[in-house]
Structures are given as structure tokens and as C-alpha cells.
Amino acid sequence: MSRNWISRLSVPFAAVAVLAVVVFGTLAATHPAMAQSGLDPKLVQELQGSNAAGPQAGNVPGNVEGNSAISEQWREIRRGVQGTVSIPDKKAGVLVQSEGENWRNFRNGPLSTYSIWGIAGIIVVLALFFLIRGRIRIDAGKAGTTITRFDTFERFGHWLLAVSFMVLAFTGLNILYGRYWLLPVVGADAFGAITLWGKYLHNYLSFSFMLGLAIILVMWIVHNIPNRYDLIWLAKGGGMFTKNSHPPAKKFNAGQKILFWLVILGGLSISLSGWSLLFPFEYPMFAKTFEIINVFGFDLPTQLTAMEEMQLAQLWHAIVAVFLVIVILGHIYIGTIGMEGAFDAMGSGQVDLNWAKEHHGLWVEEKKERDDFNPKPEPAE
Numbered sequence: 001m002s003r004n005w006i007s008r009l010s011v012p013f014a015a016v017a018v019l020a021v022v023v024f025g026t027l028a029a030t031h032p033a034m035a036q037s038g039l040d041p042k043l044v045q046e047l048q049g050s051n052a053a054g055p056q057a058g059n060v061p062g063n064v065e066g067n068s069a070i071s072e073q074w075r076e077i078r079r080g081v082q083g084t085v086s087i088p089d090k091k092a093g094v095l096v097q098s099e100g101e102n103w104r105n106f107r108n109g110p111l112s113t114y115s116i117w118g119i120a121g122i123i124v125v126l127a128l129f130f131l132i133r134g135r136i137r138i139d140a141g142k143a144g145t146t147i148t149r150f151d152t153f154e155r156f157g158h159w160l161l162a163v164s165f166m167v168l169a170f171t172g173l174n175i176l177y178g179r180y181w182l183l184p185v186v187g188a189d190a191f192g193a194i195t196l197w198g199k200y201l202h203n204y205l206s207f208s209f210m211l212g213l214a215i216i217l218v219m220w221i222v223h224n225i226p227n228r229y230d231l232i233w234l235a236k237g238g239g240m241f242t243k244n245s246h247p248p249a250k251k252f253n254a255g256q257k258i259l260f261w262l263v264i265l266g267g268l269s270i271s272l273s274g275w276s277l278l279f280p281f282e283y284p285m286f287a288k289t290f291e292i293i294n295v296f297g298f299d300l301p302t303q304l305t306a307m308e309e310m311q312l313a314q315l316w317h318a319i320v321a322v323f324l325v326i327v328i329l330g331h332i333y334i335g336t337i338g339m340e341g342a343f344d345a346m347g348s349g350q351v352d353l354n355w356a357k358e359h360h361g362l363w364v365e366e367k368k369e370r371d372d373f374n375p376k377p378e379p380a381e
């Protein structure tokens, strides 16, 4: 039993080991733009001090009452008027960036609320599906012989992507919800340390995520081009809802193709917005994207300040990330407890012959035609 599990998990372990090297290697060569861990604690203290009992102790500076010129001036500042500064960073000329309030309200309001509903919702749906349908079994029972489903490099690419994604998901969700959920449990010091290391992991694992994404794109794109069998598969709900229903599929069925394209397009989009966040103010992309979208009759704003670009990048990054987390939870369910025999495909790379015939019948036939069909006795558990 132990040998079998070791061989099944050796590739996932290898992917984790590579990740560890990537993380610690790159941490050693910390890039200053990525090392900003937030605000300088001294600055935070000063700001908090000035909030509590600042120089004006809560009063609006200037002789506002009865002095309409000054109150008008403050009104302009509040509206985000840009003044002049002598330091190189001209953004500092804006004292109050009003859109920041909209961004904060949206991030801490609808974005956080709907995201948690979405994640909780998919967990409930999967639990109900499991209760009603149960585990999808191999209808014909195990054949006792296995064939190769994914080679070592395919499994390496998958696990590089998967492990990176899961670490990015946990550390990203901590950025969004940690202060509400984790902070009260572990206390401020531990939360600070966890979040700081989480931020480093989030920054650096983005590179292994992008590498994993590129690997699966190159390896599997040809197998994910839609074909006529996909419509039959979709019409039969993939045979997921009834026993003894096995619509034909090649290497990937229509459901897997949908997942593949969601991961590729969502992953690309999240990578671009993440890149923009990783190197602040250096890669604005929303104004240009909006210009392109406007060609199709939309009226999106194309004059965005550098700060608005960052705020949009953050919102878009979070929305797509949460969407992918929801999709991937469904995928992890089917790849583990949801379907008998599925995990082996990515664990050892060998799948039971009857599993393969039931879920990917046309692929088995293709393997036979290519002379790539060498069933082996299943290793003893």
C-alpha cells in the first residue's frame, strides 16, 4: 500500500519541492518593488495619532466658518483637485482621491459579501450533489488493469499550477477576509506575521502559477478544441446525473474543455491584473482595454488616473480570482471524492481501463489505433 501511495504522490511532491525552491530562491533576491509590505509602522502610528487628536483635534483647518473662499478650497480638495508638488511623484499633488472611497466601499461591501456567498454556495451545491448522486462509480467495476492517462511532465505541469493556485487562493482570501476571520482567532502579532509571509508567497508564487498555466496551455490546447461529440456530452449532462450513461469523449470531455478554457482565460486575466498590482503604476492597462471595448458601442471611461488604474486592477483581480476559486472547488470535488478512479489520473498517471472506457471511450480507441495501448496489472493497494 505504501509503495503505491508514494508512487502516486511523487509528482505532486516534486511540484511542491520546485515551488519551495522558487519561493526561497526568489525571496533571497527580494525585488524592492515587491518587498513593500505595506505602510511604514512609524507612519501608521503618526497617522493614527493625528486621527485621534491631530493638530486640529477634529476641526477643519482654516477659518472655515464665515470664510467661503477657504471652504470652497477644501471642497475642491475633497473633489480630488490636483495641486502642484516639487517632489518627483506628482500623484502626491492629490490630497484626497475621492474614487478611493468608492473603491473601498465596493471592496469591503459587495465584493466581499458576494464572494463569500459564491464560495459558500458552491460548497453547499457540491455537498447536496454528493448526498443525492453519491460517488460516481465505475459502473462496470474495476478492470484490474490500468493504462497511462497522463505522463510525468503533464502531471508536473498540472501540480505546479494547482499547488501555486491553492497557495495564491488561501493567501489572497486572507488579504480580503483575514482581518475579520483570522485576526480575532490568532491575535495581532501572529496575524501580522502570517499576512506578511502570505503576501510574499502570493507575490512570488504568481510566477510559478504563470509557468504552470503556460505549460498546460501548450500541452493540452490541441485536446481542448471543441468537436461534435461535445454537444452530445453536454446534452447528456456528461452522464453525471444517471448511472450507466457514458457519452463518448476523446482525451477531454466538454466539461473538462470548459474548465480548461476558464482556467486559461481567467488565469491570463488574473495574471495581467496581478502584474499591474505587482509593479504599481508601471503597467496601467484599463484605459487601453476600455478603449478597445468601446469600439463595440460601450461608453467606458478612457481617461483614468494612475490611482484609478490600480483600484480597477485590484477589483478585477479579486473578482476573477474568486470566480476561479468557485470553479476550481467543483473541479477538486470531481477529481477526488466525487468520482471513483479520477484522482489516479493525476496521482500515479495510471487509470483503470474500465474507468477510461466509461469516461473517455474515444480516447481509448485512439490509443489503440496509435499503438499506445499497454494495459498493465493494477498495483496491489
Ligand code: HEM
Residues within 6 Å of the ligand: 149, 158, 161, 162, 163, 165, 166, 216, 252, 255, 256, 257, 259, 260, 263, 328, 331, 332, 335, 336, 342, 343, 344, 345, 346, 347
Ligand atoms: C487538490 C486539487 C486538485 C485535484 C485533486 C485535481 C485533480 C485533477 C484530476 C484528477 C485531473 C484529471 C482528470 C481526468 O483524468 O480526466 C485534473 C485535470 C485538470 N486540472 Fe486539476 N486538480 C486539482 C487542482 C487544480 C487546479 C487548482 C487547477 C487550475 C487552477 C486545475 C486545473 C486542471 C485542468 C485545466 C485539468 C485538465 C482538464 C480536466 O481534466 O478537467 N486543477 N485535475
